Every structure is written in structure tokens, then in C-alpha cells.
Amino acid sequence: MYTPLAMPDLLRLAHRSAAVSQACSCMPKSFAGWEGMPVSLKDSQLREIGSLITAEEEDLTLDEYHPQGSSYWSLNAPIAPQFFPYNRCRVWECVTCRRIFLRYAEAGAYHIEQRIRSLDPALIVDVAFEGVGRA
Numbered sequence: 001m002y003t004p005l006a007m008p009d010l011l012r013l014a015h016r017s018a019a020v021s022q023a024c025s026c027m028p029k030s031f032a033g034w035e036g037m038p039v040s041l042k043d044s045q046l047r048e049i050g051s052l053i054t055a056e057e058e059d060l061t062l063d064e065y066h067p068q069g070s071s072y073w074s075l076n077a078p079i080a081p082q083f084f085p086y087n088r089c090r091v092w093e094c095v096t097c098r099r100i101f102l103r104y105a106e107a108g109a110y111h112i113e114q115r116i117r118s119l120d121p122a123l124i125v126d127v128a129f130e131g132v133g134r135a
């Protein structure tokens with residue numbers, strides 16, 4: 001059973017996060033784009049508050065959404081919940097400052113890397129994936 005955050009709830013969280021201005025140890029970097037989880041950021045500092053996952057992983061597309069020519073790593077890459085890698089993300093909140101982050105596990109050839117990105121409301125797009133899914 002999957003209960004992904006609805007778009008209005010995701011936007012509400014993102015706007016609340018963007019309004020946080022206090023410095024906090026949860027942000028050794030800006031996380032404007034995807035970053036590997038820094039070792040300085042302890043799991044205990046973040047708590048899971050939701051997810052964007054709608055189905056079993058094998059049923060989720062690997063297609064990315066970049067209508068403006070951005071790439072996976074771009075700081076301005078859209079956050080499109082139905083597209084990779086956002087469709088694999090869980091939503092985390094800093095227990096101190098309440099900033100919100102997206103996290104997922106990127107499976108590499110030899111190891112799995114936890115990746116993290118800030119949830120920026122200006123980058124969230126509500127666009128449906130209408131492809132055929134993973135080939």
C-alpha cells in the first residue's frame with residue numbers, strides 16, 4: 001500500500017521549508033541539487049514524514065523530466081514527483097529547523113549511495129508521467 005503525498009501537501013511542506021531562515025547543522029551544503037548524504041548529517045537529525053512513492057520499484061519509470069534542458073545534477077532541475085528519481089523519494093524533515101529534504105538510495109555498480117536534495121517549492125512541477133514505465 002502506497003500513500004504518496006498529494007501535490008498540495010507537498011507544496012505546503014516545500015513552502016514551509018523555504019521559509020526557514022535559521023542556520024542549522026542539517027545543511028552543510030545547500031543541497032540545491034542532488035548530493036551524496038554527507039557523513040556529518042546524522043540519520044537521527046532527520047525524520048521521515050512522507051513519501052512520493054506510488055508503486056513497487058520495478059513499476060516506477062526511470063525517465064527523467066527535463067523540458068528546459070536541465071540534467072539530473074542541475075540545480076534548477078524540476079522536482080517532478082512522477083519521474084525519476086523523485087518517484088523513489090521519501091520526504092524527510094530536520095527535527096531541529098524543520099527544513100524538508102528528499103532522499104532516495106541510488107543503486108550504483110558496487111554500492112548504494114544515499115542521495116539528498118532540498119525540497120524547493122519553486123522547482124516542483126505537477127506533471128503526469130504518461131509513458132509505458134520501465135521497459
Ligand SMILES: [Zn+2]
Nearest residue numbers: 024026094097
Ligand atoms: Zn535543520
